[in-house]
Amino acid sequence: MAAELAFGAPQRPARPTPPAPCPDAILHLALQADSLSVRHVLRVIRARLAGGLPDAAADTLELVLAEILNNIVEHAYRDEGGQIEVLVCPVPGALLCRITDQGRAMPGDMLPHPDRPQPDLAVADLPEGGFGWRIVRDLVGDLHYRREAGSNTIRFRITLD
């Protein structure tokens, strides 16, 4: 079953987000909120951007999207499914990304800001989670979250260099 939906297909979000702020988006798609669809969409994105992006930027984009999309699958939609919209716009020297879902709001209407684990923790005390937002915060710039009219929107920038 194809996990990716062409944007504008019948299953568009119940509350459409405002028109894309960039007319020349290199990527604009909607996907079902489950971990296999996330995996599929990441493969589609890699294939579509192959050759057009430096490898390092493509690796970063894939990892950041994996973290944010899987977070939406598990927490915003609590593995009950839903829809996620991904928009990637090129600007000079960077990619601007916007991810929108209609799941639950982030606790406190804020993105998590986990600390790095202490370097000398005993094995038994090591964290098994909380790595995702640490990775995202290290890899992106201009990270913003907004809850509005039942939608979550996360925006960020990935620098191309």
Added chain:
Amino acid sequence: MNLYAEAQAGALHVQVGEARIDAAVAIRFKDKMREIALQPSDRVVLDLSRVTFVDSSGLGAIVSVMKALAPARRLELAGLTPNVAKVFRLTRMDTVFVIHPAAGATTAASAAAGHGG
């Protein structure tokens, strides 16, 4: 989730035969590793040389396996590809694991030399 286990020079060597350890397979990976680790050995060496992508869920699963083996046994890693090494570095988990440069370099001597505490 394809994992291939083999006893080698006192260590249980586990090759991950998948390109990704991500949110879609993290729980299966953890369960299968725990099952494989029932075989006795002092060290378990996880060969990640075929893995090109690990996300935070995959990383959490690997840490969880290490915690399940401790304190009696150690989980060591080998053959991290650049993209996977980056995830360990960003989260500082590269300071927690003994990481061998290549899957072949996992003798007890090199493990002892690379283990800081």
